Amino acid sequence: MNIFQQFIKSLYSPETIAKFRFQGIGKTILYVFLLMLITFSVPAFQLGSTISNTINQFQEVLENELPYFELKNSILTSELEEPMHITIDGDNFIFDTTGALTASDVAQQYSQALALLENEAILITDGVAESIRYRELGNINLTKGQLEDLTETIISLLPLIITIFVLIMYVVLTALKYIGIFVLSLLGLIIKRNVGITLPYKQIWILSAYAVTLPTVFFAITDSLYIYIPFSFTLYWVVAIIMLFLTFREIPKPKDEDIID
Numbered sequence: 081m082n083i084f085q086q087f088i089k090s091l092y093s094p095e096t097i098a099k100f101r102f103q104g105i106g107k108t109i110l111y112v113f114l115l116m117l118i119t120f121s122v123p124a125f126q127l128g129s130t131i132s133n134t135i136n137q138f139q140e141v142l143e144n145e146l147p148y149f150e151l152k153n154s155i156l157t158s159e160l161e162e163p164m165h166i167t168i169d170g171d172n173f174i175f176d177t178t179g180a181l182t183a184s185d186v187a188q189q190y191s192q193a194l195a196l197l198e199n200e201a202i203l204i205t206d207g208v209a210e211s212i213r214y215r216e217l218g219n220i221n222l223t224k225g226q227l228e229d230l231t232e233t234i235i236s237l238l239p240l241i242i243t244i245f246v247l248i249m250y251v252v253l254t255a256l257k258y259i260g261i262f263v264l265s266l267l268g269l270i271i272k273r274n275v276g277i278t279l280p281y282k283q284i285w286i287l288s289a290y291a292v293t294l295p296t297v298f299f300a301i302t303d304s305l306y307i308y309i310p311f312s313f314t315l316y317w318v319v320a321i322i323m324l325f326l327t328f329r330e331i332p333k334p335k336d337e338d339i340i341d
Contacts, residue, residue: 083111087118090293094326097290101283101331108286112261115293116254119300124250126304128242130205134171135238138194139231141166141173142224149177151222154215156198183211206306257292260320264288268324275328291324 081089089096100108145166149158156177163176174186174195183202186195187209195202202211214220222230234241268284279287295316302309309315 083107083114086111086290087115087293090290091297092294094323095330097287097323097327098330100290101279101287103286105282105286108289112257112289113254115296116250116257119296120250120253122304123300124246127249128246131242131245132238133169134194134203135231135235137168137171137173139228139235140168141175142228142231145173146175146224148224149175150224151214151220153219154199154213154217156196156214183209257296261285261288261292264292264317264320264324267321268328271321271325272328275325275331276333277328277331279328279331287327288320288324291327292320294323295319 086100147158147160149156158177160175160177162178163174163181166173170192172190172193174181174193176195176197179198181195181197183197183200186193186202187204190204191207193204200211200213202209262285265281265285265288268288269281272279272284298319299309299312299316
């Protein structure tokens with residue numbers, strides 16, 4: 081059975097998963113990388129699209145809408161007397177050098193927005209706000225024209241920037257998945273005693289890697305569709321543990337098996 085067939089079977093068949101316990105550890109490691117590649121592909125595309133659209137929209141607003149401004153001594157200044165609010169394709173852009181708005185004000189009013197405020201910049205995506213104070217960038221002086229040139233350079237390098245960022249995210253998420261598999265395999269040591277089977281730890285780890293397939297795919301789909309699932313972390317572990325338990329149930333008892341624990 082090839083690795084793609086294993087992926088499909090692991091979504092619904094504990095009986096088939098149980099047969100994978102005899103395979104090599106190398107193939108299992110490769111399977112986890114494939115699992116994360118499949119489940120991260122759509123979020124990676126969405127992330128890349130979001131970054132690209134945000135930067136391009138920012139360039140459009142910067143060149144055509146904003147007045148002359150200057151960032152000096154970590155403070156953004158312009159001749160505006162009140163905050164400016166611009167909407168492009170449903171996305172909000174806020175520019176305020178008057179100090180009238182704070183990051184919390186923007187976060188409370190918008191679920192999708194990019195704001196340049198007097199002392200900080202804030203990006204809000206799906207209601208999650210991330211901000212950076214200008215002083216964290218160091219003592220830099222920046223004018224509108226210089227920012228236009230910088231934005232143009234970033235856009236020209238955007239494919240490379242997005243690729244590097246996505247690869248880093250993929251490596252980090254895959255590492256976290258391996259940690260999760262390790263934790264599940266430790267729980268598997270307890271579960272196997274309740275089921276009444278004998279398995280070496282290597283086989284428990286292999287079975288744990290396949291047992292996480294269903295919850296991993298399920299939550300990748302719901303996240304891609306922006307569907308909120310209450311207690312998702314708990315639900316993930318409940319499904320993974322149940323899949324591992326059902327897989328153990330498909331393994332013959334010691335009297336019928338020659339594997340020595």
